[in-house]
Amino acid sequence: MYNKSKLGRTLSDIQNISMDNNYLAPKKSGIKIENISITKIRPNINQPRKDFNLDKIKELAKSIKEKGVLQPIILREIENNLYEIIAGERRFRASTLIKLETIPSIIKKMDDQEIFEIALIENIQRDNLKPLEEARGYKQLMDNYGYTFKKVAEIIGKSRSHINNLVRLLSLPNDILDKINSGKITIGQAKVLIGKDNISTITQKIIDDDMTVREVEKIYDKEAKFNEKSILDPAIRTQALMTEQQLNAIFKHKVKIHLKMDGSGHVKIMFNNLDSFVNSLKEVKIN
Incomplete structure (x- = not known):
């Protein structure tokens, strides 16, 4: 279960150092920034965002090519000396597009849920x-x-x-x-x-x-609305009404036929108590 105060601190830290663009420098001083090899970085497979606009990635890549990566991405260390992206996947994708060898990164310790x-x-x-x-x-x-x-x-x-x-x-x-x-x-x-x-x-x-x-x-x-003429063919409605009357007489309970637009439907039988309904079924030899 989530720890709201813990998440609040973590999110605040991330927001202080990570915006998903290339124009903001870290807001906090004293944060260690490392240049991590692109080949060691893996996207987060649980990233909620699945659709990345290629044209916008190309625009960001052009900016990075001209000015460099001004805003570090956020990573966590995983197995085999590899890293997983916490924040900044657009910058990572853009950097990969222009074949950068390394990217400025900040390493954080977080579990899957926090990420x-x-x-x-x-x-x-x-x-x-x-x-x-x-x-x-x-x-x-x-x-x-x-x-x-x-x-x-x-x-x-x-x-x-x-x-x-x-x-x-x-x-x-x-x-x-x-x-x-x-x-x-x-x-x-x-x-x-x-x-x-x-x-x-x-x-x-x-x-x-x-x-x-x-x-x-x-x-x-x-x-x-059963009687809506624009939905059901009049002949079908008439047939359904006649069938309702026949079933009412057979079961001695109110019966309602509900028709759908494709001609299928269901039958609803209303009764005041179960015993009377069971007795009516016995009378028509339904067990």
Whole structure:
């Protein structure tokens, strides 16, 4: 479980010496900076940020080529005399691009949890993460380190509803998540799709018709209303109503048929107590 005060000190230290650009010198004096061989440095495989804009990396590489690495990266020592990046992966990538042999670095002692927390918080504070990267970061804190929604909200500085809404997006199918990442649908539109039926068809309709969030909500509002003419064929609705009446007579309980847009659905039988329902089943010879 996280130690908030410990993390706060660690994050403060990192923020004092590390911004993800090449223009700020260390804010604290007395910090030891070492030139570490590029070949000994490894990216953090648990880095929440997965998408690095190549054009921006090239811009940073051009700046480093002209002025050098003005801001050291932050590393921790791992096995076999190698180092793992805590902060500054963009500078590392840019330096690799122009084939620098060494890069100014500050070595810190941190465990996996501290590193992940810091990487996630830094990226969120600097708006570096895409929404789904942010969501996966929150989920990893909960799955790997036992965080609750409340504790994630406290340490990240976001509301619980924000955390919950983003994590819920991950329940959507991968093809829908891909469309979120590519910008074909918005987070607001995607939220409406969570837990709904026929979402692939609706998603394509969102894209084709350039629908607003409210228009997407209206589609499902209509689906939820059994008598909405724009959703179901009149003949199908009539057949369903007649079947409801027949089932009401058979079971002697109120029966409701719920139809979905694709023609599938489910039957709901309502009763006041279980005994009366069981007796009605016996009468129609259903055991």
